[in-house]
Amino acid sequence: xxxxxxxxxxxxxxxxxxxxxxxxxxxxxxxxxxxxxxxxxxxxxxxxxxxxxxxxxxxxxxxxxxxxxxxxxxxxxxxxxxxxxxxxxxxxxxxxxxxxxxxxxxxxxxxxxxxxxxxxxxxxxxxxxxxxxxxxxxxxxxxxxxxxxxxxxxxxxxxxxxxxxxxxxxxxxxxxxxxxxxxxxxxxxxxxxxxxxxxxxxxxxxxxxxxxxxxxxxxxxxxxxxxxxxxxxxxxxxxxxxxxxxxxxxxxxxxxxxxxxxxxxxxxxxxxxxxxxxxxxxxxxxxxxxxxxxxxxxxxxxxxxxxxxxxxxxxxxxxxxxxxxxxxxxxxxxxxxxxxxxxxxxxxxxxxxxxxxxxxxxxxxxxxxxxxxxxxxxxxxxxxxxxxxxxxxxxxxxxxxxxxxxxxxxxxxxxxxxxxxxxxxxxxxxxxxxxxxxxxxxxxxxxxx
Numbered sequence: 001x002x003x004x005x006x007x008x009x010x011x012x013x014x015x016x017x018x019x020x021x022x023x024x025x026x027x028x029x030x031x032x033x034x035x036x037x038x039x040x041x042x043x044x045x046x047x048x049x050x051x052x053x054x055x056x057x058x059x060x061x062x063x064x065x066x067x068x069x070x071x072x073x074x075x076x077x078x079x080x081x082x083x084x085x086x087x088x089x090x091x092x093x094x095x096x097x098x099x100x101x102x103x104x105x106x107x108x109x110x111x112x113x114x115x116x117x118x119x120x121x122x123x124x125x126x127x128x129x130x131x132x133x134x135x136x137x138x139x140x141x142x143x144x145x146x147x148x149x150x151x152x153x154x155x156x157x158x159x160x161x162x163x164x165x166x167x168x169x170x171x172x173x174x175x176x177x178x179x180x181x182x183x184x185x186x187x188x189x190x191x192x193x194x195x196x197x198x199x200x201x202x203x204x205x206x207x208x209x210x211x212x213x214x215x216x217x218x219x220x221x222x223x224x225x226x227x228x229x230x231x232x233x234x235x236x237x238x239x240x241x242x243x244x245x246x247x248x249x250x251x252x253x254x255x256x257x258x259x260x261x262x263x264x265x266x267x268x269x270x271x272x273x274x275x276x277x278x279x280x281x282x283x284x285x286x287x288x289x290x291x292x293x294x295x296x297x298x299x300x301x302x303x304x305x306x307x308x309x310x311x312x313x314x315x316x317x318x319x320x321x322x323x324x325x326x327x328x329x330x331x332x333x334x335x336x337x338x339x340x341x342x343x344x345x346x347x348x349x350x351x352x353x354x355x356x357x358x359x360x361x362x363x364x365x366x367x368x369x370x371x372x373x374x375x376x377x378x379x380x381x382x383x384x385x386x387x388x389x390x391x392x393x394x395x396x397x398x399x400x401x402x403x404x405x406x407x408x409x410x411x412x413x414x415x416x417x418x419x420x421x422x423x424x425x426x427x428x429x430x431x432x433x434x435x436x437x438x439x440x441x442x443x444x445x446x447x448x449x
Contacts, residue, residue: 018060020046020057023432023435023436024046024436027433028042028043028046030432031043031429035386036075036076037076037077037078037105037391037394038105038390038394039068040068040069040070040072040076040105041069043065043069043072044065044069044113044117045433046065047065047066047069051436059121063118063121063125066121067114067118067125069114069117070110070115070118070132072110073107073114075107076110076390077389077391078101078107078391080107080108080138080149080151081104081106081108081109081149081153082098082148082149083102083147083150084146084147085146085233085283087263087283087285088146088283088285091289092146092286092288093288093346093347094146096392096395097147098147100389100391100392100395103394103395104153105390105391105394108133108151108154109154111129112157113153113157114129115129115130115157115160115161116156116157116160119160119161123164123165127166130157130158130165133154136149136151136186138188138189138192140189142227143228143260143262143263144229144284146283146285148229148233149191150191151191151195154195155183155196155199159202161179162176163204177209177212180199181212181216184196184199184220187224189224190227190230190231190235190238191233193220193224193234193238194238194240196217197217197242197246201241211245214243214245219249221246221250221252221253222249224253224256225256226256226257227257228257228258229283231257231259232260235254238250238253260283262281263282263283286343286347288347288350291342291343294341297337297351297355300329301330301359304323304327304330304359305362315408318363318364327359327368334352334355345383345384345388346388346389346392349385349396352379353376356372356375356400357376357396357400360372360373360376360400360403360404360407360415361407361410364409365409365411369411370414373414373415374418376400377415377418377419378422380396380397380427381424397419397430400415401415401430416435417431419431420432
């Protein structure tokens with residue numbers, strides 16, 4: 001009798017422990033050697049792929065992949081996504097950080113994404129996971145801060161859980177509405193108000209229920225004490241989401257802060273050779289290309305790209321002996337540039353990666369560009385920034401691949417080959433993912449607000 005019982009259970013154990021079909025098993029194994037940001041993303045991309053052969057991945061494995069990704073996401077470096085404010089994005093430290101955050105490898109975005117991936121598999125489990133996400137705590141900012149919070153994906157997930165994770169009996173008791181009211185009430189920063197307003201406008205509720213939700217939102221507008229930076233950054237977006245039912249409360253909200261009157265003004269011309277030029281004294285911006293060596297490289301790089309009268313140098317001219325000699329001189333200058341000439345290792349890394357990206361785009365196909373690709377991979381793959389700030393480091397690998405893909409004759413396969421041979425686990429994982437999921441834009445790019 002005991003043997004018969006064990007035989008009945010055997011298929012269940014086999015299903016739980018079965019390997020993924022290839023190439024997904026290899027990607028999952030590669031992910032184990034990477035920091036949690038990239039491991040979580042890789043596992044979720046396996047679940048999200050629409051490749052025909054992915055139908056072979058059974059439900060038990062899909063559930064396990066999403067749960068693993070959710071747990072890993074709790075350990076990533078960036079807790080909450082941020083983005084740069086106006087006037088802080090061009091050739092600045094905050095600009096590159098903002099690009100890194102745009103990949104949505106922060107803990108809140110990854111865990112929110114895992115919940116949305118879990119919903120079609122197990123709604124009850126998705127709700128359980130969502131309730132386990134720490135509620136966002138957005139510390140007040142000052143006008144000196146060049147970056148502000150972005151919690152849009154979190155509130156998209158609130159909506160998804162509301163629509164997909166409550167049973168009919170629970171809805172009859174309006175437990176779903178109480179869930180919404182609870183999560184509306186947690187808003188403590190202006191950065192949350194526009195996503196909350198979009199949430200209220202989009203959820204499928206009765207007119208009476210929506211009236212209750214708007215009353216809750218109006219209470220937020222009237223009671224919230226905004227910090228000046230977040231108030232300034234979010235005001236226009238909140239105004240675009242306001243409906244007539246909110247107008248009186250919104251007018252009261254607008255009187256709560258003067259914002260940051262010394263901020264950069266929109267429409268100010270930017271001179272890339274001089275760094276961003278802006279009116280006012282805030283936010284505090286760390287500009288790039290300020291050291292003597294960096295500025296010389298920037299100016300010499302512009303001469304490789306543009307003629308004296310500002311026209312783009314055609315590819316044919318970039319194959320001439322004269323241009324190639326100019327390139328040789330530039331590479332010698334690049335080799336003399338060291339991290340101790342910049343304010344920080346991160347600043348040096350960002351600036352040098354930009355130079356490599358420009359060179360790979362400029363140099364015509366051939367041995368010289370192949371060498372430049374390898375030089376970039378060697379530099380990036382051995383940078384200490386990978387340990388200090390993994391996503392900030394990885395952003396340039398993503399940027400380089402996009403740059404190569406968009407360049408005529410860019411040969412992205414050569415870059416992926418170099419990533420694969422690099423010995424760097426993250427670059428090798430990225431190459432494997434790009435080959436398997438080619439042509440599929442990741443959800444962390446498409447799910448944006």
